[in-house]
Amino acid sequence: MAQKPSIPKGTRDFSPLEMIRRNYIFDTIRNVFLNYGYQPIETPAMENLSTLTGKYGEEGDRLLFKILNSGDFLKKTNLDDFANPNINNITSKICEKGLRYDLTVPFARYVVQNRNDITFPFKRYQIQPVWRADKPQKGRYREFYQCDVDVIGSNSLINEVELILIIDEVFVKLGINTTIKINNRKILSGIAEIIGEADKIIDITIAIDKLEKIGLEKVNEELEAKGLSQDAIDSLQPILNLEGLLKDKFPKLMEILADSEVGMKGIYETMTVLKHLKELNLKNKWSLDLTLARGLNYYTGAIIEVATDDMKIGSICGGGRYDDLTGIFGLPDVSGVGISFGADRIYDVMNELDLFPKEGLQTSQAMLVNFGSEEEKYCLKILKEIRDKGISAELYPDSAKMKKQMKYADQKSIPFVILIGVEEMESGLFTLKNMSTGEQQKVDMDQLIKILKK
RNA sequence: GUGGAUGUAGCUCAGUUGGUUAGAGUACUAGAUUGUGGUUCUAGGUGUCGCCGGUUCAAAUCCGGUCUUCCACCCCA
Numbered sequence: 001m002a003q004k005p006s007i008p009k010g011t012r013d014f015s016p017l018e019m020i021r022r023n024y025i026f027d028t029i030r031n032v033f034l035n036y037g038y039q040p041i042e043t044p045a046m047e048n049l050s051t052l053t054g055k056y057g058e059e060g061d062r063l064l065f066k067i068l069n070s071g072d073f074l075k076k077t078n079l080d081d082f083a084n085p086n087i088n089n090i091t092s093k094i095c096e097k098g099l100r101y102d103l104t105v106p107f108a109r110y111v112v113q114n115r116n117d118i119t120f121p122f123k124r125y126q127i128q129p130v131w132r133a134d135k136p137q138k139g140r141y142r143e144f145y146q147c148d149v150d151v152i153g154s155n156s157l158i159n160e161v162e163l164i165l166i167i168d169e170v171f172v173k174l175g176i177n178t179t180i181k182i183n184n185r186k187i188l189s190g191i192a193e194i195i196g197e198a199d200k201i202i203d204i205t206i207a208i209d210k211l212e213k214i215g216l217e218k219v220n221e222e223l224e225a226k227g228l229s230q231d232a233i234d235s236l237q238p239i240l241n242l243e244g245l246l247k248d249k250f251p252k253l254m255e256i257l258a259d260s261e262v263g264m265k266g267i268y269e270t271m272t273v274l275k276h277l278k279e280l281n282l283k284n285k286w287s288l289d290l291t292l293a294r295g296l297n298y299y300t301g302a303i304i305e306v307a308t309d310d311m312k313i314g315s316i317c318g319g320g321r322y323d324d325l326t327g328i329f330g331l332p333d334v335s336g337v338g339i340s341f342g343a344d345r346i347y348d349v350m351n352e353l354d355l356f357p358k359e360g361l362q363t364s365q366a367m368l369v370n371f372g373s374e375e376e377k378y379c380l381k382i383l384k385e386i387r388d389k390g391i392s393a394e395l396y397p398d399s400a401k402m403k404k405q406m407k408y409a410d411q412k413s414i415p416f417v418i419l420i421g422v423e424e425m426e427s428g429l430f431t432l433k434n435m436s437t438g439e440q441q442k443v444d445m446d447q448l449i450k451i452l453k454k
Numbered sequence: 455g456u457g458g459a460u461g462u463a464g465c466u467c468a469g470u471u472g473g474u475u476a477g478a479g480u481a482c483u484a485g486a487u488u489g490u491g492g493u494u495c496u497a498g499g500u501g502u503c504g505c506c507g508g509u510u511c512a513a514a515u516c517c518g519g520u521c522u523u524c525c526a527c528c529c530c531a
Binding site for chain 1: 455487488489490492521522523525526528530531
């Protein structure tokens with residue numbers, strides 16, 4: 001054998017069984033999206049690098065897959081570029097395209113580009129793969145599918161509520177127990193403002209986000225390392241320690257954030273959303289989590305993240321509101337909010353917990369045994385009649401040994417085998433074999449159809 | 455990007471302190487069964503021991519590099 005072929009790191013092939021299960025996830029999610037009035041779009045796998053860079057933070061830029069210019073990709077470079085190599089400088093000269101990192105930024109670009117043809121508020125869903133040059137591990141791939149729903153051009157908090165309803169419905173349908181965590185970037189901004197470190201908002205949120213994972217002490221260490229003053233860290237403590245019931249949390253928060261306009265706005269927004277949720281009887285658990293931060297830079301309002309309690313795999317759904325994503329592309333004052341389901345992680349969870357429906361592979365309902373060229377001709381006509389009745393059927397393509405043909409039907413779990421040889425051709429009857437019981441009977445076309453239709 | 459583990463038949467895995475010809479199960483192919491699958495029996499390919507290099511009389515085994523997969527960090531779906 002020659003060199004074994006392989007696929008790039010972090011990418012995967014999907015077998016027929018895996019595809020059936022993946023499609024089950026996609027179909028379930030898509031149907032919920034449609035039910036809530038969202039419409040599909042697709043965008044290209046690659047975008048201009050200028051569309052992508054700077055939208056995801058420093059880490060995000062590092063994880064962008066860049067595409068080498070076609071043709072003589074060195075023609076814009078000169079010897080000086082290589083004498084004192086600067087990766088960013090060289091990259092900008094040899095790459096002008098990149099693979100999409102998520103679906104939200106391309107969506108914002110789409111909205112700006114098509115603004116005259118879009119009726120706002122625009123509710124769209126999009127199910128496509130995205131690529132990240134990350135180091136693969138469990139639940140982390142370099143190519144994976146996101147299922148995004150966003151509504152853009154509406155400030156109403158009803159949108160947030162509806163998106164959370166979608167989350168609840170999708171995971172009920174898939175049978176996954178989840179906790180939906182909700183927070184608001186404005187609250188986080190307010191906190192940063194109150195402790196006098198407004199410019200360090202990103203460092204603060206990233207550190208706070210780790211609270212559950214590494215504990216209060218380590219978080220404080222990290223804050224100190226990022227250059228926060230001891231005073232600021234001290235005044236942050238009451239917030240980090242804020243636990244208990246919702247009705248207790250809010251008054252305390254309002255007290256702390258009373259002097260911050262943004263902070264108060266964030267509290268108002270969050271309270272409005274949570275009030276609605278209380279009325280709506282969600283099946284999944286949900287909670288206000290002040291430590292939820294989310295790394296993506298463009299969020300400005302509500303932020304949402306969903307994890308399952310039954311498996312350690314990170315978040316399986318996340319999103320939030322972004323007020324100025326289209327502004328970057330030249331269309332200001334259009335706010336959007338959306339969430340993204342991670343289909344591949346959802347697959348891993350369902351696989352681990354054995355949540356897929358038990359139906360096996362979809363196969364033909366019946367297989368006709370191939371006895372030779374005369375029988376083949378006869379069988380093709382029979383086959384057409386069967387298929388015209390809406391029954392999936394196939395003829396074994398070669399007149400191989402009976403044993404081989406039976407084995408094929410057995411392994412593909414085809415429930416019925418039809419034998420048509422010389423004898424059957426003369427009598428006009430078919431020999432029908434039930435593969436699970438092993439029983440055989442002679443039937444005419446009407447009886448055959450009747451049995452196969454069951 | 456940092457640190458750690460891993461790689462042997464298509465698949466799941468054995469393989470002793472370096473030692474001569476590399477193993478089991480399963481899957482696969484043929485036959486027992488020329489118009490009958492699953493169970494059974496028999497016979498058989500199962501192989502660059504991830505890849506490249508080094509040490510040695512001798513390397514699956516020791517050393518270095520590289521790639522893959524997995525784990526932790528970072529970050530994220």
